[in-house]
Amino acid sequence: MSRLTVTLIDVGWGDSILIESVDSHGIKQFALVDSNDNAEMRSSYIFLRRYFEKMGRKVEAQNKPFFEFVMLSHSHTDHGRGLKAIMQKFGTRNFLYPRFHDPGICAELLRFSARSTNVGHFQSVDDTDAIALGDAVITFLWPRHGDPPLTDTENNNSVVMRLRLGNDSLILNGDAEKKVWRQIQGNIPADTKFFKVPHHGSVNGTFDGQNPAWLNGCPSEAWLGISSHVTPHPHPHQKVIDLFKNNNRSYLRTDESYHLSFYTEGNGITPVYSH
Secondary structure, three states, X not given: OOEEEEEEOOOOOOOOEEEEEEOOOOOEEEEEEOOOOOOOOOHHHHHHHHHHHHOOOOOOOOOOOOEEEEEOOOOOHHHHOOHHHHHHHHOEXXXXXXXXXXXXXXXXXXXXXXXOOOEEEXXXXXXXXXXXXXXXXXXXXXXXXXXXXXXXXXXXXXXXXXXXXXXXXXXXXXXXXXXXXXXXXXXXXXXXXXXXXXXXXXXXXXEEOOEEOOHHHOOOOOEEEEXXXXXXXXXXXXXXXXXXXXXXXXXXXXXXXXXXXXXXOOOOEEEXXXX
Protein backbone atom coordinates (compact mmCIF):
# COMPACT_ATOMS: atom_id res chain seq x y z
CA MET A 1 0.00 0.00 0.00
CA SER A 2 1.23 3.52 -0.84
CA ARG A 3 2.33 5.71 2.04
CA LEU A 4 3.55 9.28 2.40
CA THR A 5 5.34 10.62 5.49
CA VAL A 6 6.46 14.15 6.33
CA THR A 7 8.86 14.51 9.29
CA LEU A 8 9.66 17.86 10.88
CA ILE A 9 13.16 17.22 12.24
CA ASP A 10 13.73 18.90 15.60
CA VAL A 11 16.65 21.17 14.74
CA GLY A 12 16.12 23.79 17.47
CA TRP A 13 15.85 26.69 15.06
CA GLY A 14 15.09 26.88 11.36
CA ASP A 15 13.66 24.02 9.33
CA SER A 16 14.62 20.61 8.03
CA ILE A 17 11.88 18.37 6.68
CA LEU A 18 12.24 14.79 5.47
CA ILE A 19 9.70 13.43 2.99
CA GLU A 20 9.39 9.67 2.45
CA SER A 21 7.16 8.09 -0.17
CA VAL A 22 6.51 4.35 -0.45
CA ASP A 23 4.75 3.31 -3.65
CA SER A 24 2.35 0.41 -4.19
CA HIS A 25 5.32 -1.89 -4.94
CA GLY A 26 7.08 -1.03 -1.69
CA ILE A 27 9.75 1.14 -3.33
CA LYS A 28 10.90 4.01 -1.11
CA GLN A 29 11.87 7.45 -2.33
CA PHE A 30 13.08 10.40 -0.27
CA ALA A 31 13.25 14.18 -0.47
CA LEU A 32 14.48 16.88 1.88
CA VAL A 33 13.32 20.47 2.34
CA ASP A 34 15.84 22.78 4.03
CA SER A 35 18.69 22.26 6.49
CA ASN A 36 20.16 24.74 8.97
CA ASP A 37 23.26 22.68 9.84
CA ASN A 38 26.62 24.33 10.42
CA ALA A 39 30.05 23.14 11.55
CA GLU A 40 29.04 23.14 15.22
CA MET A 41 25.46 21.88 14.91
CA ARG A 42 24.57 19.07 12.49
CA SER A 43 21.09 18.09 13.62
CA SER A 44 19.79 17.37 10.11
CA TYR A 45 22.80 15.29 9.11
CA ILE A 46 22.80 13.25 12.33
CA PHE A 47 19.07 12.51 12.03
CA LEU A 48 19.33 11.54 8.36
CA ARG A 49 22.42 9.39 8.83
CA ARG A 50 20.79 7.41 11.63
CA TYR A 51 17.53 7.16 9.70
CA PHE A 52 19.18 5.68 6.63
CA GLU A 53 21.54 3.44 8.61
CA LYS A 54 18.52 1.82 10.27
CA MET A 55 17.54 0.79 6.73
CA GLY A 56 21.00 -0.62 6.10
CA ARG A 57 22.11 2.28 3.87
CA LYS A 58 25.56 3.56 4.80
CA VAL A 59 26.33 7.16 3.95
CA GLU A 60 29.92 6.31 3.04
CA ALA A 61 28.85 3.69 0.50
CA GLN A 62 28.74 4.61 -3.16
CA ASN A 63 24.99 4.20 -3.48
CA LYS A 64 24.09 7.83 -4.10
CA PRO A 65 21.85 9.65 -4.66
CA PHE A 66 19.77 9.13 -1.54
CA PHE A 67 17.29 11.89 -2.45
CA GLU A 68 15.02 12.37 -5.43
CA PHE A 69 15.16 16.06 -4.67
CA VAL A 70 16.54 18.48 -2.13
CA MET A 71 14.75 21.83 -1.95
CA LEU A 72 15.57 25.24 -0.53
CA SER A 73 12.31 26.85 0.57
CA HIS A 74 13.83 30.35 0.66
CA SER A 75 17.26 31.93 0.94
CA HIS A 76 17.69 32.35 4.71
CA THR A 77 20.51 30.77 6.71
CA ASP A 78 18.21 28.93 9.12
CA HIS A 79 16.75 27.09 6.13
CA GLY A 80 19.59 26.67 3.68
CA ARG A 81 23.08 26.82 5.09
CA GLY A 82 23.27 23.06 5.66
CA LEU A 83 22.05 21.95 2.23
CA LYS A 84 25.46 21.97 0.52
CA ALA A 85 26.86 19.45 3.02
CA ILE A 86 23.67 17.36 2.82
CA MET A 87 23.95 17.15 -0.97
CA GLN A 88 27.66 16.35 -0.71
CA LYS A 89 27.08 13.51 1.74
CA PHE A 90 23.84 12.01 0.44
CA GLY A 91 23.48 13.16 -3.16
CA THR A 92 20.30 14.21 -4.95
CA ARG A 93 18.82 13.78 -8.40
CA ASN A 94 17.48 17.34 -8.31
CA PHE A 95 18.09 20.57 -6.43
CA LEU A 96 14.97 22.75 -6.36
CA TYR A 97 14.82 26.39 -5.33
CA PRO A 98 12.35 29.30 -5.42
CA ARG A 99 12.00 31.29 -8.63
CA PHE A 100 12.69 34.51 -6.72
CA HIS A 101 15.40 34.58 -4.08
CA ASP A 102 17.97 36.79 -2.42
CA PRO A 103 21.55 36.15 -3.48
CA GLY A 104 23.84 34.51 -1.00
CA ILE A 105 22.86 31.04 0.11
CA CYS A 106 20.87 30.18 -3.02
CA ALA A 107 23.64 31.47 -5.30
CA GLU A 108 26.20 29.40 -3.41
CA LEU A 109 24.03 26.29 -3.70
CA LEU A 110 23.56 26.86 -7.43
CA ARG A 111 27.32 27.18 -7.95
CA PHE A 112 27.83 23.95 -6.03
CA SER A 113 25.06 22.16 -7.97
CA ALA A 114 26.56 23.20 -11.29
CA ARG A 115 29.90 21.56 -10.55
CA SER A 116 29.04 18.65 -8.24
CA THR A 117 28.66 15.07 -9.44
CA ASN A 118 26.32 14.51 -6.46
CA VAL A 119 23.63 16.78 -7.96
CA GLY A 120 22.01 15.53 -11.14
CA HIS A 121 19.91 18.56 -12.09
CA PHE A 122 18.76 21.88 -10.66
CA GLN A 123 15.76 24.07 -11.39
CA SER A 124 13.55 26.78 -9.94
CA VAL A 125 9.89 25.95 -9.25
CA ASP A 126 6.54 27.72 -9.47
CA ASP A 127 2.87 26.79 -9.70
CA THR A 128 3.22 25.36 -13.21
CA ASP A 129 5.46 22.52 -12.02
CA ALA A 130 4.49 19.03 -10.84
CA ILE A 131 6.78 16.33 -9.47
CA ALA A 132 6.06 12.66 -8.79
CA LEU A 133 7.52 11.09 -5.66
CA GLY A 134 6.45 7.48 -5.76
CA ASP A 135 2.65 7.51 -5.95
CA ALA A 136 2.50 10.99 -4.39
CA VAL A 137 2.24 14.12 -6.53
CA ILE A 138 3.88 17.39 -5.54
CA THR A 139 2.62 20.71 -6.87
CA PHE A 140 3.21 24.31 -5.84
CA LEU A 141 0.82 27.02 -4.68
CA TRP A 142 3.54 29.70 -4.54
CA PRO A 143 5.28 31.35 -6.29
CA ARG A 144 2.84 31.81 -9.14
CA HIS A 145 4.13 31.86 -12.68
CA GLY A 146 4.15 35.36 -14.14
CA ASP A 147 3.70 37.19 -10.84
CA PRO A 148 6.30 39.81 -9.90
CA PRO A 149 8.39 39.07 -6.79
CA LEU A 150 7.33 40.29 -3.37
CA THR A 151 10.33 42.31 -2.25
CA ASP A 152 9.33 43.34 1.28
CA THR A 153 10.93 40.26 2.88
CA GLU A 154 12.71 37.13 1.70
CA ASN A 155 10.16 35.13 3.71
CA ASN A 156 7.59 35.88 1.02
CA ASN A 157 9.74 34.18 -1.60
CA SER A 158 9.12 30.91 0.27
CA VAL A 159 7.94 27.98 -1.80
CA VAL A 160 4.48 26.77 -0.74
CA MET A 161 4.17 23.14 -1.80
CA ARG A 162 1.35 20.63 -1.81
CA LEU A 163 2.03 16.92 -1.43
CA ARG A 164 -0.95 14.75 -2.32
CA LEU A 165 -1.62 11.04 -1.92
CA GLY A 166 -5.11 9.69 -2.47
CA ASN A 167 -7.60 11.87 -0.60
CA ASP A 168 -5.03 13.73 1.49
CA SER A 169 -2.93 16.84 0.94
CA LEU A 170 -0.04 18.02 3.10
CA ILE A 171 1.13 21.64 2.87
CA LEU A 172 4.69 22.88 3.48
CA ASN A 173 5.31 26.60 3.28
CA GLY A 174 8.67 27.85 4.53
CA ASP A 175 8.25 31.24 6.23
CA ALA A 176 5.50 32.71 4.00
CA GLU A 177 3.81 35.73 5.54
CA LYS A 178 0.58 37.69 5.10
CA LYS A 179 1.21 39.04 1.58
CA VAL A 180 1.46 35.48 0.31
CA TRP A 181 -1.60 34.27 2.23
CA ARG A 182 -3.69 37.21 1.03
CA GLN A 183 -3.21 35.83 -2.47
CA ILE A 184 -3.40 32.07 -1.93
CA GLN A 185 -5.37 31.45 1.27
CA GLY A 186 -8.35 30.52 -0.92
CA ASN A 187 -6.19 27.99 -2.79
CA ILE A 188 -5.44 25.85 0.25
CA PRO A 189 -6.94 22.50 -0.83
CA ALA A 190 -10.13 21.31 0.84
CA ASP A 191 -8.50 17.89 1.36
CA THR A 192 -5.61 19.34 3.42
CA LYS A 193 -4.97 17.03 6.37
CA PHE A 194 -1.60 18.47 7.46
CA PHE A 195 -0.41 22.08 7.39
CA LYS A 196 3.04 23.20 8.49
CA VAL A 197 2.65 26.41 10.48
CA PRO A 198 4.60 29.14 8.65
CA HIS A 199 7.67 30.84 10.11
CA HIS A 200 7.95 28.59 13.15
CA GLY A 201 4.72 29.84 14.73
CA SER A 202 5.77 33.48 14.80
CA VAL A 203 3.11 36.20 14.76
CA ASN A 204 4.08 37.44 11.29
CA GLY A 205 3.65 33.95 9.83
CA THR A 206 0.13 33.43 11.18
CA PHE A 207 -1.48 36.87 11.51
CA ASP A 208 -2.45 39.62 9.08
CA GLY A 209 -2.81 42.51 11.50
CA GLN A 210 -5.20 41.19 14.15
CA ASN A 211 -6.79 38.62 11.83
CA PRO A 212 -5.60 35.10 10.99
CA ALA A 213 -3.62 35.09 7.76
CA TRP A 214 -4.26 31.48 6.64
CA LEU A 215 -6.17 29.66 9.40
CA ASN A 216 -9.63 30.35 8.01
CA GLY A 217 -8.63 28.81 4.69
CA CYS A 218 -7.15 25.70 6.30
CA PRO A 219 -9.63 22.86 6.91
CA SER A 220 -10.50 22.51 10.58
CA GLU A 221 -9.60 18.80 10.66
CA ALA A 222 -6.04 19.39 9.48
CA TRP A 223 -3.18 18.69 11.87
CA LEU A 224 -0.89 21.69 12.38
CA GLY A 225 2.85 21.13 12.78
CA ILE A 226 5.22 23.71 14.25
CA SER A 227 8.95 23.53 13.58
CA SER A 228 9.88 25.53 16.67
CA HIS A 229 12.58 28.20 16.66
CA VAL A 230 13.73 28.34 20.27
CA THR A 231 16.87 30.47 19.75
CA PRO A 232 17.55 33.31 19.27
CA HIS A 233 13.84 34.18 18.92
CA PRO A 234 11.32 32.20 21.00
CA HIS A 235 8.85 30.81 18.47
CA PRO A 236 6.07 29.73 18.52
CA HIS A 237 4.55 32.88 19.97
CA GLN A 238 1.90 32.49 22.66
CA LYS A 239 -0.54 34.55 20.59
CA VAL A 240 -0.35 31.91 17.85
CA ILE A 241 -0.82 29.04 20.31
CA ASP A 242 -3.80 30.84 21.85
CA LEU A 243 -5.32 31.21 18.39
CA PHE A 244 -5.05 27.48 17.76
CA LYS A 245 -6.46 26.61 21.18
CA ASN A 246 -9.36 29.05 20.85
CA ASN A 247 -10.24 27.52 17.48
CA ASN A 248 -9.92 23.91 18.73
CA ARG A 249 -7.11 23.16 16.28
CA SER A 250 -4.93 20.08 16.71
CA TYR A 251 -1.25 21.00 16.71
CA LEU A 252 2.16 19.61 17.67
CA ARG A 253 5.44 21.46 18.16
CA THR A 254 8.99 20.16 17.93
CA ASP A 255 10.17 21.88 21.14
CA GLU A 256 7.63 19.82 23.10
CA SER A 257 7.34 16.59 21.10
CA TYR A 258 10.77 16.31 19.41
CA HIS A 259 10.76 14.95 15.83
CA LEU A 260 7.23 15.12 14.39
CA SER A 261 6.07 12.70 11.68
CA PHE A 262 2.73 12.83 9.89
CA TYR A 263 1.87 9.95 7.60
CA THR A 264 -0.97 8.98 5.33
CA GLU A 265 -1.96 6.05 3.16
CA GLY A 266 -4.31 8.36 1.29
CA ASN A 267 -7.26 8.43 3.65
CA GLY A 268 -6.43 10.29 6.86
CA ILE A 269 -3.34 11.58 8.68
CA THR A 270 -1.69 9.88 11.67
CA PRO A 271 0.83 11.85 13.78
CA VAL A 272 3.81 10.10 15.36
CA TYR A 273 6.14 11.85 17.80
CA SER A 274 8.78 11.01 20.37
CA HIS A 275 7.26 12.43 23.56
